[in-house]
Amino acid sequence: xxxxxxxxxxxxxxxxxxxxxxxxxxxxxxxxxxxxxxxxxxxxxxxxxxxxxxxxxxxxxxxxxxxxxxxxxxxxxxxxxxxxxxxxxxxxxxxxxxxxxxxxxxxxxxxxxxxxxxxxxxxxxxxxxxxxxxxxxxxxxxxxxxxxxxxxxxxxxxxxxxxxxxxxxxxxxxxxxxxxxxxxxxxxxxxxxxxxxxxxxxxxxxxxxxxxxxxxxxxxxxxxxxxxxxxxxxxxxxxxxxxxxxxxxxxxxxxxxxxxxxxxxxxxxxxxxxxxxxxxxxxxxxxxxxxxxxxxxxxxxxxxxxxxxxxxxxxxxxxxxxxxxxxxxxxxxxxxxxxxxxxxxxxxxxxxxxxxxxxxxxxxxxxxxxxxxxxxxxxxxxxxxxxxxxxxxxxxxxxxxxxxxxxxxxxxxxxxxxxxxxxxxxxxxxxxxxxxxxxxxxxxxxxxxxxxxxxxxxxxxxxxxxxxxxxxxxxxxxxxxxxxxxxxxxxxxxxxxxxxxxxxxxxxxxxxxxxxxxxxxxxxxxxxxxxxxxxxxxxxxxxxxxxxxxx
Numbered sequence: 163x164x165x166x167x168x169x170x171x172x173x174x175x176x177x178x179x180x181x182x183x184x185x186x187x188x189x190x191x192x193x194x195x196x197x198x199x200x201x202x203x204x205x206x207x208x209x210x211x212x213x214x215x216x217x218x219x220x221x222x223x224x225x226x227x228x229x230x231x232x233x234x235x236x237x238x239x240x241x242x243x244x245x246x247x248x249x250x251x252x253x254x255x256x257x258x259x260x261x262x263x264x265x266x267x268x269x270x271x272x273x274x275x276x277x278x279x280x281x282x283x284x285x286x287x288x289x290x291x292x293x294x295x296x297x298x299x300x301x302x303x304x305x306x307x308x309x310x311x312x313x314x315x316x317x318x319x320x321x322x323x324x325x326x327x328x329x330x331x332x333x334x335x336x337x338x339x340x341x342x343x344x345x346x347x348x349x350x351x352x353x354x355x356x357x358x359x360x361x362x363x364x365x366x367x368x369x370x371x372x373x374x375x376x377x378x379x380x381x382x383x384x385x386x387x388x389x390x391x392x393x394x395x396x397x398x399x400x401x402x403x404x405x406x407x408x409x410x411x412x413x414x415x416x417x418x419x420x421x422x423x424x425x426x427x428x429x430x431x432x433x434x435x436x437x438x439x440x441x442x443x444x445x446x447x448x449x450x451x452x453x454x455x456x457x458x459x460x461x462x463x464x465x466x467x468x469x470x471x472x473x474x475x476x477x478x479x480x481x482x483x484x485x486x487x488x489x490x491x492x493x494x495x496x497x498x499x500x501x502x503x504x505x506x507x508x509x510x511x512x513x514x515x516x517x518x519x520x521x522x523x524x525x526x527x528x529x530x531x532x533x534x535x536x537x538x539x540x541x542x543x544x545x546x547x548x549x550x551x552x553x554x555x556x557x558x559x560x561x562x563x564x565x566x567x568x569x570x571x572x573x574x575x576x577x578x579x580x581x582x583x584x585x586x587x588x589x590x591x592x593x594x595x596x597x598x599x600x601x602x603x604x605x606x607x608x609x610x611x612x613x614x615x616x617x618x619x620x621x622x623x624x625x626x627x628x629x630x631x632x633x634x635x636x637x638x639x640x641x642x643x644x645x646x647x648x649x650x651x652x653x654x655x656x657x658x659x660x661x662x663x664x665x666x667x668x669x670x671x672x673x674x675x676x677x678x679x680x681x682x683x684x685x686x687x688x689x690x691x692x693x694x695x696x697x698x699x700x701x702x703x704x705x706x707x708x709x710x711x712x713x
Contacts, residue, residue, distance in 0.1 A: 195264055201236030203274060203372075207267045214239065214276065215262045215284070215292060219339050220411035223250055230278075231339070231411075232261065234292075235299030238339060238371050241265060243278040252281055257411045260289040274372045304334035309486045312496060313518040317475050318483060320468035328443050328461035329487035335416040335441075336366045341380045341406070343399055347421035347477070348385035348544050349622075350505035350537045354478030354498045355420035355445065356383045357560050360553075362485035362492040379412075384551050385544065388427075389682065389689070391419045396431035400438040414439035416460075421477035424450045424464050425682045432458050445480055447472035448682055449664055473684045474512035478502020479519065494561055497523035497533070504530070505537040507626075507687070527564070535575040536560075536567070542578045545620050578618070582627065585619040588612060589628040598705055599712030601659045604632055604643040605701075608652075621645050622652050622689070629654040642708055646701065649694050655686040660711045663688035669707045674699055 198212040216234035223229075227244040228251040241263055243251030255261060261283055265276030284292065306329045311318045335342060342363055346356035364377045371380065386395055399417060406412040417435060422428065423444030432442050432455070442459040449466060456462040463480065465472040482499035485492045500519035503509060509516040520530055528536075540559050547555075561567045592611040595604045606628060608621045619627065625645035632638055633656070642659050645652040655661035662685050670679040670690070677700055681690030692700050 199236040200234045200239045203267060205269060208269055210267050213264055218255060218257055218259045218261060221257055222410055235296035239276050241276045241278050260284040260292050300337045303337055304330050306330050306487055307490055309490055311483055312522055313515060315515055317465050317470045321463060324461055324463045325484050325487045328463060331460045332488050336370050340413045341415040343415045343417045344383040345386050345391055345395060345419050347389060350540045351476045351478045351502045352421040353540050353544060354502035355481040357556060358481040358485040358495045358498050359418060361495050362489040366489055386422055387549055390422050390425055390427040391431045393431045393434060396434045400435055416441045418443045420445045420481055422446060424448050424455055426454050429454050445477060447475055447477050449684060476502045476506035476508045497526045497528045501533040501537050504533055535571050538578050539571055539574050542618055545618055581618050585624050586627045589624050593628055598708045600640055601708050601712050602638050602641045603708055606645045608645045608647045625652045626654055650689055650691045652689045661686055666707050670703050673703055
């Protein structure tokens, strides 16, 4: 919490002292004071004097008063105590103590506060009783009222219990003033996932804390650099959170990983965060050979966990539905699912679901063409901002406000379209094809073909466009396209090719364990990584794998 400049003139008549709050513990003698739950306090009660009780969640020393953040389960209120400018008021009170305070309700820059007139620390028996009551209230308030899904889907029906469990944990974290971090993949589907969650969570944080600024202190959404939650992300999140814990008494966060999180590559980072007191929820749709994540997180949501194909529901589609479980009053998310489905090519495997979401988007004023254009702008911007949060800019991209969104898309979409057309032309001019059994292998040497860092389209998109173009122009239906880089290959394949990214990884590791091949994605779309000195060997093993699948 940042320091505030308080107007002390209005407090001239108030008598403060180091032990002012301990001189008269008899609250019944305080004129016109009444007991009140913090959740019932609002701006209409300014200058009223009330009695509140709760647990001290945080203590912040400003250049003026000491701020005690107190919760009674129904809500949170900042209680302001003053001895001398910049000096600790009520030094007997520590984080974790339970207190009763006699306060005058006030406001500063539109945010509710309570000016402490009298304050005491509760006895152990009183603390025990109040702690039990607060826990009961919190658990009741965190309960989820399950909405009807936006569309009919067997996948969603199977995931409903997981949605409910995860939404409960998120709502409880907000009520308990636990910061929330949303980490997501750095593409349109990932941003769609993160933004849908952001739209659901931020209003609940602001309402709980009675502060618009709480949205900055208690929430962070940031893309992951890799297609998984890597140890770098976990170290940064842990280090920042530990600093905030030491500096502001903030609790360690709940981390939601969206459009990432289900693979073994995520495991180390998740375990690392847990050591420091962080908790995790995963919402993903990517394939994994073995579920090593569920036992390490509060909730793991993935269609593959319920016997369904994650390629039939994108993370953005899942998070659009999930957002409505977290916050039944969430606004401006229903059109996101259709866009995410288009961007992640879910219409290939589950056209009905995407079409149903597109019908919903149409009612919101978003036709298919506009959604494609918005998706292209999001994808382009994601390649430029990389690891930055840029919350306000992302809000515009997703329609806050919609008038500005459409102006931005109208300006940028034609420019991005030209870049994409140029990228496709470059790829087509330099792609090489060969026939392996009945399968056509198309190879693009990314690093020798494209200008380099910062070029758009990104390698994955370039490979996808070239893959689609060859099917369209040459009518080739049995096709594998590989974008070759120094230490990685991006892959796209048709169903007819009988391909599998995951089985390719197994095949390579059996044939060349010294290549240390890793990767992931979906069956027909993903990427692998390997040691740079094994590049040619990996390419030959790719050919061998395709040959073995074509027999």
